[in-house]
Amino acid sequence: MxxxxxxxxxxxxxxxxxxxxxxxxxxxxxxxxxxxxxxxxxxxxxxxxxxxxxxxxxxxxxxxxxxxxxxxxxxxxxxxxxxxxxxxxxxxxxxxxxxxxxxxxxxxxxxxxxxxxxxxxxxxxxxxxxxxxxxxxxxxxxxxxxxxxxxxxxxxxxxQTDKPRQRRRSWTVAILTAWNRQCAFCGFDGQLGAATVGVEAAHIRWFTFDGPDDPDNGLALCSLHHKLFDHGALGLDNDLRITVSSNFTSRTDTGQSVYGLHRRPLRPRPGTTPPAATHIHWHTREVFKGPALTS
Structure with a gap:
């Protein structure tokens, strides 16, 4: 074979x-x-x-x-x-x-x-x-x-395997710029010289599953919250508030600070395209490990 x-x-x-x-x-x-x-x-x-x-x-x-x-x-x-x-x-x-x-x-x-x-x-x-x-x-x-x-x-x-779709390199820069190069969840905005460090452009609907490189399918997230978002520990609701999975647990004060994100609203800068409801729905259905914490 x-x-x-x-x-x-x-x-x-x-x-x-x-x-x-x-x-x-x-x-x-x-x-x-x-x-x-x-x-x-x-x-x-x-x-x-x-x-x-x-x-x-x-x-x-x-x-x-x-x-x-x-x-x-x-x-x-x-x-x-x-x-x-x-x-x-x-x-x-x-x-x-x-x-x-x-x-x-x-x-x-x-x-x-x-x-x-x-x-x-x-x-x-x-x-x-x-x-x-x-x-x-x-x-x-x-x-x-x-x-x-x-x-x-x-x-x-x-x-590396060949893929029918290629990511737009400009999308990452556009998303980071739109969210002021800071995490949309916690506000982290690390820089080393002129370089942004620890903040990444995240797809809401995964690129692998036809998520478009569009402004309404992206968030700037710190490396930690990007990973938690893709794992389904964090999500978004239809009111653009952060949700935390009730399945997420932590024993330390640092880890438990994630609980404090629950129900926190996104605050995009004026002119920034907010996440589209269709992409949020996809993430909630396919990724988020619900149910969310009770308020």
Whole structure:
């Protein structure tokens, strides 16, 4: 199986979507199997020891869901077979949790794909393809570490995958300028000489999921709050007030200062285009780990 074959297989994963909601379940399972392969030379994953870990990955990096954690893990574990890259040692029904446990099911990448992914260059390119397609740059390193892969090895220009869309370089500058080069959430405005430091242009609707490089889809955020926003710990409501997820916790005074952002209004400078309601709705539905704290 060539590198081109591997990339074609992984770029055409059939991902279930409910009402257009993103569904990174299968990519997360493939990444978990790839991490297993690089560690043990086998991609085999025993359901009994994998279910909780896969459920945690889906909980932390997938959209909000009302399904139980083990049920969410069963979806990709059984359905990845339909993409012809995943096998189970027992033929069990789709989406059913009990047969997976009763039959001590083990899942594994197909032999041809597994052999190809033993090539470090192909493995790195495959991992890069999957995280680029599903997550923003703030989240990709966390996902890779969570599945046992080295972000420094994978997130290099040598493994950069071609993308149909290219970001507009001018967008970053325009967003930072529009928000006075300071974090829209906390006001941080670090500079080193003339350079802005620790403040970044953040997409509200992720660029990966058709988020446009438009003024109404951007905020200037400090590095911390950018990451918390992309993780779903922070969000926005329709009144342009910051929301804090009730699932976010901290034990220190510094971390607990995030709670103080809840219900704080954005205060864009005069003339700055405010975030569009459609992009806020997308972030709330796809990213924010609701419910929000009670006021």
């Amino acid at each position: 060539s590198k081109a074959d591997v990339m074609a297989c992984l770029s055409s994963l059939r991902q279930h979507q409910h009402r257009g909601q993103r569904s990174p379940h299968k990519p997360l399972l493939v990444l978990l199997a790839l991490g297993q392969l690089t560690t043990t030379d086998s991609s085999a994953l025993d359901w009994s020891t994998t279910a909780d870990r896969l459920a945690e990955l889906i909980r932390d990096y997938g959209p909000p869901s009302t399904a139980g954690p083990t049920q969410r893990a069963a979806y990709p574990f059984t359905r990845l077979r339909s993409d012809k890259i995943w096998t189970l040692n027992h033929d069990v029904p789709m989406d059913r949790v009990q047969p997976l446990a009763t039959n001590r099911v083990v899942g594994q990448l197909t032999p041809a794909l597994e052999d190809a992914l033993r090539d470090p260059d192909i493995a790195a390119a495959a991992a890069r393809l999957l995280v680029d397609a599903e997550f923003p740059p703030t989240i990709a390193p966390d996902v890779l570490m969570a599945v046992g892969l080295d972000p420094d090895t994978i997130l290099t220009t040598a493994h």
